[in-house]
Every structure is written in structure tokens, then in C-alpha cells.
Amino acid sequence: MIQAIGLTGEPRGELPPAVDDLTFEARPGRVTVLHGAAAAGKTTALRLMLQLEYGRGVALFRGRPLHRVPNPARELGFVLGDVPGHPSRTARGHLRMLSAAAGVPADRADDVLDLVGLSGLADQRLGELSRGMDRRLALAAALIGDPHTLLLDEPAEGVSPRERAWLHGLLRGYAAQGGAVLLTSRSAKEAARIADRVVTIEDGRLVADQEAAEFARTRLRPRVVVRSPQADRLASLLVDESQRAHPATDPAVGRAIEVVRESGSRIAVYGSSCAAVGEAAFRHGILVHQLADEVGDTAPVTTLHRADGRRPRPVDELPPAPDISPTTPEPPRDAPAETSLAPPGAASSATPTGTGTGTHSETHTLPLVESPAAAPRPVRTSTPFVERLAIPRLPAPGPAWPLRYELRRTATDRTGLAAVVVSLLVSLVLALLLARHGDAPMSRVLTGWPRQLPFPPAALGAGLLGALAFGQEFRYPALAPEIGTVPRRLGLLVAKLLVSGGCALTLGLGVLAADEVSARFVFGPDSLNSVAEWPVLAAGWIGLLVGCAWAGVLAACVFRSTSMGLAAVLAVPVLVVPLVQRVAAEPAARSLVGLPGRMRVSAPVQWPSGIDHGVSVLLRLATQPVGSAMALSLTALVCAYAFTMRRSRTH
Structure with missing residues (x-):
């Protein structure tokens, strides 16, 4: 059940809001179409329901607002525009990443790919998909969590008639299992063909709420x-x-008949019949190439079943439906499941086609899809729709796996891999140049950090990795149902901090190892002297890279941009470090000498004396200008994140 109560968008300057006090409901087991012309407020209404835009009103999904749904991906799936994924990811990789965010097994990706007919194209990249394949993949992403509710914005726009017919059949089957389907459409014919109920809006206001037959x-x-x-x-x-x-x-006032010109040689006549029009043409000697009385769907369209070219298996060859154990109950559906793919009643099948506006009419006429197979085959009406397509049902919703999601996102990110490779190569070149001159400290040779650069290349690479972690969530919003709550999701933030910190640590160790091995190989084993106080170097190097990665993550989360995340990292050496140096240049009246010993004496539990050396190392790093600047920047970004979290909760 979807209930929208008093949805109202933000005012647009002097213009009224795109949605104004809109109230309707979409019941389970039925397809509800939100119908209206372009710019009527359909997309804005969906975005308000998903909390993707600020506004007033309440949207309830089975009695709960979205922010009170513990795992939204298991409750609702939606399609807004194209597939919200990185173009370089494969279809299977993108869906596996989403399966981790939804808390479902990774093999669920293959199940939904087979459901939408894309299993043969699982390794194709998102940027290479056609419009029809993109819509199929978007629907697969919406179904990844076995949701109860589907919200689709113009799902059939721009696709071929066969793809549209296939999509209608799939949505009818989904609703037949008790799911609630809400989609938008600007076509009256499409709305009457697929819907059980049509909600018409104009200028953001409710105009009519009708059954499909009455709407037709x-x-x-x-x-x-x-x-x-x-x-x-x-x-x-x-x-x-x-x-x-x-x-x-x-x-x-009006004529007895109305004639609409649809193209140079095609007209549509309202208020007449084929016999009357044909007799008039015969009397005046007018040649007629086509004469059709459109009172229903007249031109059968061959249904397109699989975009990957594979032939669907017959029903008898499908594996048996899984036995769902009572110990892992499935979320109850609100409507019976024993039904077929055919739409209920004659409200859609006998709907006359054409438009009453007298300005334009669609040229395609599509049949209702009775089955997703190319040839007629028996349909087991007592078998649930998803089991008929051999996709197992999921148990009750469980927790999401943000760490697994972030690992999959990072592993499939080509931009991050390129940043790591470039950082390694630039650091290696700089290290060889410093080793050749022989007057640079070994710490700068190993890190590839000339004195002329405010930050080493590896630190900038780590900052870019962190900025990409959240920047891509807003540029390619794979977690679009929760994009309004992404800054509030502490689990996702912790996962991104852990993964980006691990990547930065790996990058730092790789830079140290590559620079040392390359310098010794090129200039001989005696070209590098032993590094004094290597614990200080190692701790400072690791802290610098991890701090840059975390600064990129927090800044990209706060400002919702990869470039702003990288800018925050660059601001540390350019702005914050000079400020800290200016403050540190003033003489201090007190000193921190002996602080580790005083801490050990005053502690309730006496720690080993060897820890004093570690505390001294940390204090030395913290008092360095770069360390102080990094700590100050991270503190400011954490405060900004907390402010963003509080502001998001108040809207």
C-alpha cells in the first residue's frame, strides 16, 4: 500500500510549487498510473515520496514513512531515468554491488538478470547498453531486494513497442503477486492499457482518480x-x-466529427465509422491506402522476450519452486498470488484507443502481453509469477552489508585504480630523481616527496580515492532511494572510511616498497642509507595518507562532489599548514616534555614502559605542522558532517 497525503513541493520563486497538496493511494495487487502531461508534476511527486526533494506532506509505504523503513531496498524499488550506475561497471557487477547494499546474496544479481532477459549480457558495461537494455537493467536493479512496492517514472519512454509490451506484461505479473506498482505516464492510451487505476494530475494538482474503465x-x-x-x-x-x-x-462550439492530421498522409477521424469514411472517399474518387477502425488493439506486436538473444525455457523445464521454510517467513503480500499475467477485467483489454485532445495521437497500437514467451505456452496460474521465471524468493528483510557494498564499489571503480597507478608512477619517478642527486633525506626519497611540493603525490592519490568514495554516490546515485539519507547512514560512512583507509595504507606501503626497490636496482644496493627513526617515518606516512583519504571521504559527503572532496585535501597544505606554522612560530610558555611519563604514572592501570615511546612518537607527529593541519581539517570536516546530519533530519 502506497499512501501519499498532502504532497507539496518547494515554491519555485514566483511560480507555484510543481506539486500542490497531492493526495492519492496505490493499493497492493494493482497497477496505479500517475497520468499527466509533460511538466504536470509526476516526477516531482515521486521524488517527494522518496525524499529526494524537500517539501511537505507524508508518503507512507505499508503504513511507514521512508525514513522509518529499516532497509528501504527490501521494501521498495524504483526507476527514475536511466540506470544510476557508473558507465564502466558491468551489469552483473553493478547489481552485485546493489545486492550488498540491500543485504541479499550476491547470486541474486544473476537471478534478476535472467528475469529481465539480460543474463547473456551480464558482462557488458552500462555505458554500452541500448535504451531498451538500460530500462531492463533499471528494472532489475529495482527488483534486486524483492521489494513489495515499485515506483517507476516513465518506464516505457523511448523504447520500442516490443520492449514496451514486454515491460507491461512484467509489471502486470508483479502486481498479480500482491505487489503495489505506481508508474507515471503521459500517454492516455498506455495508462488505460496497463493500469487498474489512473490518477490524473495537472499543474501538480489532483484532477481525477478513476478506475481504468472509467478513465477510458x-x-x-x-x-x-x-x-x-x-x-x-x-x-x-x-x-x-x-x-x-x-x-x-x-x-x-464543435462539429459532429473531428479530423486530426497526424502526418502528411495520415488522418484520424473522430465521431465517424469506417463505412462512412470509405463511402465518402469512394464518392469523390479518393484513393485510400489504409482504413482502420481503432476501437482496441488491432496490430499485434511480436513480443520481445530476451535482450540477450537466448530462447526462454519452456515451463516444464523450469526448476521447481523453492520451499520457503516457515522459520524464515517472507513479508506478506496484501493480495492473492494465484493469477496469470493477463490484466484483470476488460478495463484495459477492451479499452478504445486514441486521444481526445484533438492535437496528437500515438501511431503504435500494442497488444496486452499474456505471457513472456515468443510462442504460446501453457501458463501455470497457480504458480507465483517470480517462481514461474525461476527466481527464488528471499527471506524476511535482513541488515544491509555496507562494508561489502563499498568493497564491491571500490573493486569496480576504474577511476580509483587509475589514481593508484598514476600515484605510484609519479612517486617512483620523483624518488629516482631524488636518489640520483644524493642530497635529499632518505625519508623523502622513499616517499617520493620533494621539498618543492606541499604534499607527496601518494597523498593526493589517497585523497582522490576518498573523494571518489562518496562523490560517485552523488554523481552516479546507485543508492538513489536513500540519497537523501546517505549522509545520515553511519554504517555506510564507517565502511567508506575503513575501505578508503585500507586503500590508502596499501598505496603507502606500495610506494615505499616500489621506491626502495627501484632506487637500489638503478643506483646500486648502497645508494640508500638506513633511515633513522623508522617508526616515526612509518607512522607519519601512514597517518598522512589515511588522513588525506578520510578528509576526501568526509568532504565529498558534506559537499556531495568529488571535486570538492579533492579540493578539501588540497586545502590542507595550501591553507591550513601555513596557518598552523604561523601559530606554531610564536614562542610557547609551556612544554610537552615528560608528558608520556606523567600519563603513565597517573593512569589507573599501569602500562608497559615501552608504550611511552609510542606515545612520544604520536606527540611528535601531532606537533608537526602537517600533522596538526590534518588533525584540524579532519575535526572541522567531522563537525560539518554532524551539522549536515542534523540538518537532514530536520527536513
């Missing part, structure tokens, strides 16, 4: 389609004869 009677009219090389002449003759036959009709 009030919005659609039968028509006669004529294709002729003399279409304009025939249209004029039909209008003249109608006026002569009905002289009392005021032309300013």
Missing part, C-alpha cells in the same frame, strides 16, 4: 485511421459533409 470512457474515444495520398482533401470533404448533415451545429 472519459478520456479515450474510438476513431478511424485513414492513410491516403489525398488526406487533406478527404479531411476537408468529411468536415464539409458533416456540417451539411448537421446545419444546427455551431462550428465555434
Whole structure:
């Protein structure tokens, strides 16, 4: 059950809000269409329901608002535009990443790919998919968590008639299992064909809330389609004869018939019949190439079943439905599951086609899809729809796996891999140049950090890795149902901090090892002297890289941009370090000498004396300008994150 109560968008300057006090509901087991012209407020209404835009009103999903749903991916799936994923990721990799965010097994990705007919294209990259394949993959992403509710924004826009027919059949089958389907459409024909109920809005306000049959009677009219090389002449003759036959009709008010020109040789005649139009054309010697009375779906369309070219298996070859144990109950559906893919009743199947606006009409006529197979085959009406397509049902919703999600996101990110490679190569070149001159300290040779650079290349690479962690979430919003709550998700933030910190640590160790091995190989084993106080170097190096990665993560989370995350990292050596150096240049009246010993004496539990050396190392690093600047920057970013979290909760 979807309930939208009083949805109202933000005012747009002097213009009224795109959605104004919109209230409707979409019941389970039925397909509800939010119908309206372009810019009527359909997409804004969905975004308000998903908390992707600020506004007023309440949207309830089975009685709960979205922010009170513990795992939204297991409750609702949605499609807003194209697939919100990085173009370089494969279809399977993208869905496996989403399966971790939803808390479902990774093999669920293969199940939904097979459901939408893309299993043969699982390794194709998102940027290479056609429009129809993209819509299929978007639907697979929406179904990854076996949700109860689907919200789709113009799901059939821009696809072929066969893809549209396939999509309608899939949505009918989904609703037949008790799921609630809410989609938007600007086509009255499509709304009447697929919907059980049509909610019409105009300028963001509710105009009508009707059953599909009533909507078809009030919005659609039968028509006669004529294709002729003399279409304009025939249209004029039909209008003249109608006026002569009905002289009392005021032309300013309306005519007995209405003729709409759809193309150069095609017209649509409302208020007449094939016989009357044909007789008029015969009397005046007008050649007619096509004469069709469109009162329903007349031109059968061959259904497209699998975009990967594979033939679907017959029903008898499908594996048996899984036995769902009572110990792991499935979320209850609110409607019975024993039904077929055919739409209920004649509200859609016998709906007349055409539009009543008198301005434009679609040229395609599509049949209702009774089965997703190319050839007729038996349908087991007592078997649930998803089991008929051999996709196992999931148990009750469980916790998401943010750490697994972030690991999959990082492993499939080519930009991050390129940043690591570039950082290693630049550090290696700089280390060889420093080792060649022989006057640079060994610490700078091993880290590839000349004195002329405010930060080493590896630190910038680590900062870019951190900035990408959250920056891509907003540029390619794979977690779009929760994009409004992403900054509030502490588990996701912790996962990104851990993974980015681990990547930065790995990058730092790789830079140290590569620089040392390369310098000794090129200039001989005696070219590098032993490094004094290597614990200080190792701790400082690790802290610098991990701090840069965390600064990139927090800044990208706060400012929702990869470039702003990287800018925050660059601001540390450019702005914060000079400020800290200026403050540190002033003489201090007190000293920190002996602080580790005093801490050990005053502690309730006496720690070993060897820990004093570690505390001294940390104090030395913290008092360095770079260390102090990094600590100050991280503190400021954490405060900004907390402010963003509080502000998001108040809206």
C-alpha cells in the first residue's frame, strides 16, 4: 500500500510549487498510473515520496514513512531515468554491488538478470547498453531486494513497442503477486492499457482518480485511421459533409466529427465509422491506402522476450519452486498470488484507443502481453509469477552489508585504480630523481616527496580515492532511494572510511616498497642509507595518507562532489599548514616534555614502559605542522558532517 497525503513541493520563486497538496493511494495487487502531461508534476511527486526533494506532506509505504523503513531496498524499488550506475561497471557487477547494499546474496544479481532477459549480457558495461537494455537493467536493479512496492517514472519512454509490451506484461505479473506498482505516464492510451487505476494530475494538482474503465470512457474515444495520398482533401470533404448533415451545429462550439492530421498522409477521424469514411472517399474518387477502425488493439506486436538473444525455457523445464521454510517467513503480500499475467477485467483489454485532445495521437497500437514467451505456452496460474521465471524468493528483510557494498564499489571503480597507478608512477619517478642527486633525506626519497611540493603525490592519490568514495554516490546515485539519507547512514560512512583507509595504507606501503626497490636496482644496493627513526617515518606516512583519504571521504559527503572532496585535501597544505606554522612560530610558555611519563604514572592501570615511546612518537607527529593541519581539517570536516546530519533530519 502506497499512501501519499498532502504532497507539496518547494515554491519555485514566483511560480507555484510543481506539486500542490497531492493526495492519492496505490493499493497492493494493482497497477496505479500517475497520468499527466509533460511538466504536470509526476516526477516531482515521486521524488517527494522518496525524499529526494524537500517539501511537505507524508508518503507512507505499508503504513511507514521512508525514513522509518529499516532497509528501504527490501521494501521498495524504483526507476527514475536511466540506470544510476557508473558507465564502466558491468551489469552483473553493478547489481552485485546493489545486492550488498540491500543485504541479499550476491547470486541474486544473476537471478534478476535472467528475469529481465539480460543474463547473456551480464558482462557488458552500462555505458554500452541500448535504451531498451538500460530500462531492463533499471528494472532489475529495482527488483534486486524483492521489494513489495515499485515506483517507476516513465518506464516505457523511448523504447520500442516490443520492449514496451514486454515491460507491461512484467509489471502486470508483479502486481498479480500482491505487489503495489505506481508508474507515471503521459500517454492516455498506455495508462488505460496497463493500469487498474489512473490518477490524473495537472499543474501538480489532483484532477481525477478513476478506475481504468472509467478513465477510458472519459478520456479515450474510438476513431478511424485513414492513410491516403489525398488526406487533406478527404479531411476537408468529411468536415464539409458533416456540417451539411448537421446545419444546427455551431462550428465555434464543435462539429459532429473531428479530423486530426497526424502526418502528411495520415488522418484520424473522430465521431465517424469506417463505412462512412470509405463511402465518402469512394464518392469523390479518393484513393485510400489504409482504413482502420481503432476501437482496441488491432496490430499485434511480436513480443520481445530476451535482450540477450537466448530462447526462454519452456515451463516444464523450469526448476521447481523453492520451499520457503516457515522459520524464515517472507513479508506478506496484501493480495492473492494465484493469477496469470493477463490484466484483470476488460478495463484495459477492451479499452478504445486514441486521444481526445484533438492535437496528437500515438501511431503504435500494442497488444496486452499474456505471457513472456515468443510462442504460446501453457501458463501455470497457480504458480507465483517470480517462481514461474525461476527466481527464488528471499527471506524476511535482513541488515544491509555496507562494508561489502563499498568493497564491491571500490573493486569496480576504474577511476580509483587509475589514481593508484598514476600515484605510484609519479612517486617512483620523483624518488629516482631524488636518489640520483644524493642530497635529499632518505625519508623523502622513499616517499617520493620533494621539498618543492606541499604534499607527496601518494597523498593526493589517497585523497582522490576518498573523494571518489562518496562523490560517485552523488554523481552516479546507485543508492538513489536513500540519497537523501546517505549522509545520515553511519554504517555506510564507517565502511567508506575503513575501505578508503585500507586503500590508502596499501598505496603507502606500495610506494615505499616500489621506491626502495627501484632506487637500489638503478643506483646500486648502497645508494640508500638506513633511515633513522623508522617508526616515526612509518607512522607519519601512514597517518598522512589515511588522513588525506578520510578528509576526501568526509568532504565529498558534506559537499556531495568529488571535486570538492579533492579540493578539501588540497586545502590542507595550501591553507591550513601555513596557518598552523604561523601559530606554531610564536614562542610557547609551556612544554610537552615528560608528558608520556606523567600519563603513565597517573593512569589507573599501569602500562608497559615501552608504550611511552609510542606515545612520544604520536606527540611528535601531532606537533608537526602537517600533522596538526590534518588533525584540524579532519575535526572541522567531522563537525560539518554532524551539522549536515542534523540538518537532514530536520527536513
